[in-house]
Amino acid sequence: MLVIERVDLSDTPSFEALYDVYARSLTRDFDGAWLAAEKRVNLTDDEYGAKIALLGRLDGAPVAGGWVVMPLRDNTDFAFLEVVVLPEHRRRGHGSAVLEQLIGISRASGRSTDFAMPVWGVDEEGDAGRWFVEAHGFELDIMDAVRELSLPAQLLPLELDPHYTLETWRGPCPDEWVDEYADLRRILTSEAPSGDAGLEDEYWDAARVRKDEADLVRVGREMQVVVARAGSGELVGHTQLAFPADGIEVYQWDTLVRPEHRGHGLGLALKTRALQASADLLEGRRRITTENAASNAHMIAVNEKLGFRQTAWTGEYVRTL
Numbered sequence: 589m590l591v592i593e594r595v596d597l598s599d600t601p602s603f604e605a606l607y608d609v610y611a612r613s614l615t616r617d618f619d620g621a622w623l624a625a626e627k628r629v630n631l632t633d634d635e636y637g638a639k640i641a642l643l644g645r646l647d648g649a650p651v652a653g654g655w656v657v658m659p660l661r662d663n664t665d666f667a668f669l670e671v672v673v674l675p676e677h678r679r680r681g682h683g684s685a686v687l688e689q690l691i692g693i694s695r696a697s698g699r700s701t702d703f704a705m706p707v708w709g710v711d712e713e714g715d716a717g718r719w720f721v722e723a724h725g726f727e728l729d730i731m732d733a734v735r736e737l738s739l740p741a742q743l744l745p746l747e748l749d750p751h752y753t754l755e756t757w758r759g760p761c762p763d764e765w766v767d768e769y770a771d772l773r774r775i776l777t778s779e780a781p782s783g784d785a786g787l788e789d790e791y792w793d794a795a796r797v798r799k800d801e802a803d804l805v806r807v808g809r810e811m812q813v814v815v816a817r818a819g820s821g822e823l824v825g826h827t828q829l830a831f832p833a834d835g836i837e838v839y840q841w842d843t844l845v846r847p848e849h850r851g852h853g854l855g856l857a858l859k860t861r862a863l864q865a866s867a868d869l870l871e872g873r874r875r876i877t878t879e880n881a882a883s884n885a886h887m888i889a890v891n892e893k894l895g896f897r898q899t900a901w902t903g904e905y906v907r908t909l
């Protein structure tokens with residue numbers, strides 16, 4: 589019988605057992621696993637989220653795992669769940685056993701909506717993750733499309749509307765912009781296409797930007813940021829390229845242009861500038877992965893122009909009390 593225990597994130601052997609199950613459960617080429625140091629930070633409680641991780645053992649051997657993340661400063665009705673089971677131990681109810689415990693924790697914490705995001709290949713109708721969450725009563729809210737740009741890539745020339753300028757940084761955001769930058773981070777959910785699940789903007793302020801930057805340093809992840817400024821000096825858009833310490837993967841993270849500044853080619857200009865600015869970091873890496881709502885036609889057109897091609901789907905699934 590599967591014995592499920594709570595993982596103490598401060599205990600290295602316990603975390604490593606969970607991480608091993610996680611890494612060995614993600615077997616598809618488009619699965620971009622977090623590195624161990626990143627996963628450990630992501631699963632450790634902080635002022636923005638309560639997190640609980642579980643490990644399932646069979647005769648002492650770790651075979652299943654999962655976690656629930658419950659935001660504390662925003663989306664306080666939501667719980668974000670993930671379950672993983674080693675491939676050779678699937679279809680024996682272990683995933684269900686872990687999921688039921690996670691849902692129990694979510695309910696006991698007063699959360700009313702559970703959120704899960706299975707991923708499957710672009711040419712498939714779904715795979716284990718999708719069928720698993722559907723079997724547990726989760727309903728599809730929206731679909732996101734995952735795209736990759738193979739590296740090295742041919743860069744487009746930078747074309748920038750003369751009413752705007754672009755600024756770049758790595759490491760800490762300059763003090764003079766940190767409040768405005770936090771606001772750009774904050775509005776992503778409301779200003780990019782999202783579903784009907786009722787997700788609200790994440791809480792972002794200068795302190796959270798600084799906490800995020802400190803976490804990046806802890807896990808050795810480099811972030812190339814590009815922001816667009818209007819003639820008034822106001823920050824009106826940004827993009828982020830994340831470079832994990834493995835030297836292999838790159839992630840195009842948030843990209844956003846404020847609604848009143850759309851239609852000026854800033855999305856493409858920001859991304860092109862980010863690629864130029866991070867030429868040294870891109871050296872030797874194999875691909876850049878990005879993801880956005882399948883309905884986000886403008887962002888997808890920009891990505892296709894840059895050479896990104898779709899590899900997978902992510903389903904945003906919800907289960908409400």
Ligand SMILES: CC(C)(COP(=O)(O)OP(=O)(O)OC[C@H]1O[C@@H](n2cnc3c(N)ncnc32)[C@H](O)[C@@H]1OP(=O)(O)O)[C@@H](O)C(=O)NCCC(=O)NCCS
Nearest residue numbers: 670671672673678679680681682683684716717719720723
């Ligand atoms: C999804 C995952 C956790 C399922 O783990 P599992 O231990 O095999 O799940 P269970 O045995 O509890 O399956 C419960 C039900 O889910 C459905 N299901 C699970 N895998 C399925 C598959 N490959 N095909 C069709 N239905 C499937 C079935 O209804 C199954 O019940 P049944 O076996 O009685 O038909 C596992 O496949 C995995 O780790 N996948 C990679 C990570 C992932 O996608 N996680 C899901 C995101 S939360």
